[in-house]
Amino acid sequence: MSDPVPVEGRRSVASRLDSYVDRYAARTHGMSASEIRSLFAVASRPEVVSLAGGMPSVAALPLDVIGERLHELVLKHGQQALQYGSGQGDEGLRGHIVEVMRLVGIHAHPDDVVVTVGSQQALDLITRIFVDPGDVVLAEAPSYVGALGTFRSYQAEVVHVALDDDGLVPSALREALEALQRAGRRVKFLYTIPNFQNPAGVTLSPVRRAEVLRICQDADVLVIEDDPYGLLGFDGEPPRALRADDQDGVIYLGSFSKTFAPGLRVGWALAPHAVREKLVLAAEASVLCPPALSQAAVSSYLETHDWLGQVKVFRELYRERCDAMLTALTDLFPDGCSWTQPRGGFYVWLTLPTGVDARAMLPRAVTERVAYVPGTAFYADGFGSRSMRLSYCYPTPERIREGVRRLAGVVEAELGLLATFGPAHSTGRLDLGSPNPDLA
Amino acid sequence: MSAGGGVAGRVLVLAGGLSHERDVSIRSGRRVMEALRDVGVEVELRDLDAALLPDLAANPPAVVLPMLHGTAGEDGTLATLLELHGLPYVGTGPAACRAAFDKPTAGSLLAAAGLSVPRTLTLPQNLFRDLGSRAVLQAVVADIGFPLVVRPARGGSALGCSIVRDWEGLPSAMVSCFAYGDDAIVQPYVAGTEVAVCLVDDGSGVQVLPPVEIVPDGGFYDYTARYTAGATEFFVPARLDDGLTAGLVDAAVQAHRVLRLRHLTRVDCIVDEAGVPWVLEVNTAPGMTETSMFPLAVDAAGLRLGSLLTGLVGRLVPDAREPAGAR
Numbered sequence: 001m002s003d004p005v006p007v008e009g010r011r012s013v014a015s016r017l018d019s020y021v022d023r024y025a026a027r028t029h030g031m032s033a034s035e036i037r038s039l040f041a042v043a044s045r046p047e048v049v050s051l052a053g054g055m056p057s058v059a060a061l062p063l064d065v066i067g068e069r070l071h072e073l074v075l076k077h078g079q080q081a082l083q084y085g086s087g088q089g090d091e092g093l094r095g096h097i098v099e100v101m102r103l104v105g106i107h108a109h110p111d112d113v114v115v116t117v118g119s120q121q122a123l124d125l126i127t128r129i130f131v132d133p134g135d136v137v138l139a140e141a142p143s144y145v146g147a148l149g150t151f152r153s154y155q156a157e158v159v160h161v162a163l164d165d166d167g168l169v170p171s172a173l174r175e176a177l178e179a180l181q182r183a184g185r186r187v188k189f190l191y192t193i194p195n196f197q198n199p200a201g202v203t204l205s206p207v208r209r210a211e212v213l214r215i216c217q218d219a220d221v222l223v224i225e226d227d228p229y230g231l232l233g234f235d236g237e238p239p240r241a242l243r244a245d246d247q248d249g250v251i252y253l254g255s256f257s258k259t260f261a262p263g264l265r266v267g268w269a270l271a272p273h274a275v276r277e278k279l280v281l282a283a284e285a286s287v288l289c290p291p292a293l294s295q296a297a298v299s300s301y302l303e304t305h306d307w308l309g310q311v312k313v314f315r316e317l318y319r320e321r322c323d324a325m326l327t328a329l330t331d332l333f334p335d336g337c338s339w340t341q342p343r344g345g346f347y348v349w350l351t352l353p354t355g356v357d358a359r360a361m362l363p364r365a366v367t368e369r370v371a372y373v374p375g376t377a378f379y380a381d382g383f384g385s386r387s388m389r390l391s392y393c394y395p396t397p398e399r400i401r402e403g404v405r406r407l408a409g410v411v412e413a414e415l416g417l418l419a420t421f422g423p424a425h426s427t428g429r430l431d432l433g434s435p436n437p438d439l440a
Numbered sequence: 441m442s443a444g445g446g447v448a449g450r451v452l453v454l455a456g457g458l459s460h461e462r463d464v465s466i467r468s469g470r471r472v473m474e475a476l477r478d479v480g481v482e483v484e485l486r487d488l489d490a491a492l493l494p495d496l497a498a499n500p501p502a503v504v505l506p507m508l509h510g511t512a513g514e515d516g517t518l519a520t521l522l523e524l525h526g527l528p529y530v531g532t533g534p535a536a537c538r539a540a541f542d543k544p545t546a547g548s549l550l551a552a553a554g555l556s557v558p559r560t561l562t563l564p565q566n567l568f569r570d571l572g573s574r575a576v577l578q579a580v581v582a583d584i585g586f587p588l589v590v591r592p593a594r595g596g597s598a599l600g601c602s603i604v605r606d607w608e609g610l611p612s613a614m615v616s617c618f619a620y621g622d623d624a625i626v627q628p629y630v631a632g633t634e635v636a637v638c639l640v641d642d643g644s645g646v647q648v649l650p651p652v653e654i655v656p657d658g659g660f661y662d663y664t665a666r667y668t669a670g671a672t673e674f675f676v677p678a679r680l681d682d683g684l685t686a687g688l689v690d691a692a693v694q695a696h697r698v699l700r701l702r703h704l705t706r707v708d709c710i711v712d713e714a715g716v717p718w719v720l721e722v723n724t725a726p727g728m729t730e731t732s733m734f735p736l737a738v739d740a741a742g743l744r745l746g747s748l749l750t751g752l753v754g755r756l757v758p759d760a761r762e763p764a765g766a767r
Contacts (some may be wrong), residue, residue: 012653014674016672017676017730017731018670033664033667035664038464038597041462042459042460042463092572316767339539357612360615361619364617364619367620416569420565420569420573
């Protein structure tokens with residue numbers, strides 16, 4: 001090899017390392033790499049206690065039984081299960097879904113059900129058929145990060161509505177609608193997760209359910225009710241769905257991801273007839289049909305297994321983990337922090353003392369081998385810097401306590417920095433992009 | 441001789457780890473693995489975990505090619521362990537890694553050798569707690585002035601790095617920086633042309649690849665600008681006249697030599713309006729991702745990354761044609 005030889009006399013060539021850069025649609029704005037997302041790569045390592053991801057505990061499933069059923073399924077019904085299917089979804093499965101929805105008070109016909117690739121696809125299809133760029137979508141504050149990503153990708157303007165321990169605050173909803181009306185803005189829909197909400201873990205009270213429906217009916221605003229966790233309550237009967245009391249004003253989204261298996265990617269939408277027709281056309285344009293094998297697997301599971309017994313197993317497992325987290329937080333967390341008390345689902349929403357920025361703190365947490373999702377991920381408007389979502393669904397109770405212990409130390413250190421430098425000023429950048437950190 | 445590409449035996453690419461740059465490391469590792477496979481080298485990609493050392497002992501590769509960025513990969517720890525196992529590896533030795541990874545140490549060594557390095561104040565977190573942040577920051581600003589740059593004393597990919605233009609942004613920048621480590625450095629912001637010089641050194645001489653000029657869309661080459669394809673425009677070779685290029689290359693090669701680095705080095709510089717090449721940072725495990733500058737420079741030199749790496753690896757492997765111990 002030679003000693004230093006500068007390159008001389010060569011014409012400089014420009015490159016962006018992306019030859020498509022001037023061809024992307026405007027809706028790709030914001031789809032970029034981020035520091036925070038890079039930290040989630042570390043969170044997936046076993047040394048790290050991840051309180052970030054929203055992964056169901058599929059280890060609790062009877063995998064041997066499911067394996068046998070899948071084997072039988074392919075042997076006996078392989079020609080159907082491995083073939084294209086209906087864009088609306090398998091009729092038999094839609095019948096089962098109708099039975100599942102009866103548990104939350106919904107009486108529907110299989111014709112009004114559209115099977116989707118997880119309820120995430122239902123959300124995408126609904127946004128596609130209702131939202132033009134600049135349209136307003138209402139969502140709880142905070143709201144599901146995957147929904148916000150979908151709304152952003154269709155260039156919707158998300159207006160958040162306050163949430164408290166009893167769920168969406170009706171007076172805040174009314175005020176938001178009035179303010180938007182005064183501004184001449186049309187609201188396309190309200191997106192809400194009434195049960196064991198992601199990320200806040202709270203549930204809309206029965207009184208408020210009626211009030212929220214009435215407000216939306218008065219304002220002629222469609223409600224998108226996303227209910228992946230409804231059957232995973234720790235106490236008694238599942239909460240009654242909003243859709244049970246309003247057939248025309250509510251589109252209901254359901255999922256088998258938390259009650260059975262997220263890897264199958266089977267969810268559904270229950271919509272009024274006219275909307276359902278458009279959803280089917282949009283779904284066919286998107287994926288032709290939902291996966292036939294996954295649908296057949298779900299049907300087989302529902303038909304041959306005590307699936308409600310398995311849901312009970314999940315409920316008890318998540319209750320134990322939730323208790324472990326709440327106890328550890330009470331025992332180990334410093335003064336000045338507060339958190340929600342979920343009665344179902346996967347998540348605790350934790351609020352830090354004023355001035356602490358959960359996003360800025362995440363690298364320190366990862367160094368200490370614990371991960372969470374900063375609150376800013378759940379807002380479209382830069383709020384949430386003092387908050388974080390903690391998931392208890394995946395780690396064991398022992399790991400949860402260890403994770404909370406580590407996190408408490410991180411918060412103590414951050415409080416030390418706060419005392420030294422004063423309140424941090426969050427950048428308010430929304431850089432989680434998609435896919436969402438539930439996969440972390 | 442060899443499984444292919446002129447290399448005898450298996451090359452183990454290490455990528456991942458537990459540093460904040462894990463994601464980048466995985467991408468670099470994959471790219472390097474593909475590049476080596478393309479030229480016929482037997483290659484395995486592996487993460488760092490508790491089973492690594494027993495595996496290395498039980499099934500030693502011919503050569504280890506670490507693509508680990510940040511702690512453990514670039515701080516000399518891994519190099520130490522590989523030497524303890526008697527395994528040849530691509531990259532700089534432990535002591536030089538330690539010196540290069542610690543920005544204050546590297547800066548002092550480079551400045552002592554006569555290179556232009558921005559004035560650097562090293563500020564441990566405890567200092568602020570013990571003496572009061574206001575007093576310390578006032579002294580810092582009085583010395584450095586605005587705009588200034590705050591960044592962790594160790595680590596790469598611009599993580600925890602901020603350009604601060606006024607008092608208001610300073611506390612947040614310090615808090616963000618200390619999230620990545622206990623020591624911060626503060627330097628004056630140097631305006632000019634941002635350029636990376638990539639070097640290849642197999643022991644017989646330093647090969648300089650065409651300097652890469654960096655023009656990020658937002659003006660700051662932060663994490664997003666580094667790893668989002670299309671967010672930064674590169675010019676290769678940099679749009680500098682021959683005199684400035686020569687000065688820049690001399691500075692980069694000198695930095696490489698002063699710090700006693702070997703094999704693969706990227707020297708990040710800014711050439712200011714007066715033509716002075718300021719050395720900002722020296723990387724002993726330069727990124728090899730799809731948006732990294734090293735592969736870009738390799739392409740611009742008319743080389744193939746796989747062939748270049750094979751050349752380095754080949755010199756580390758006892759060759760059947762050479763007498764034992766020739767390495």
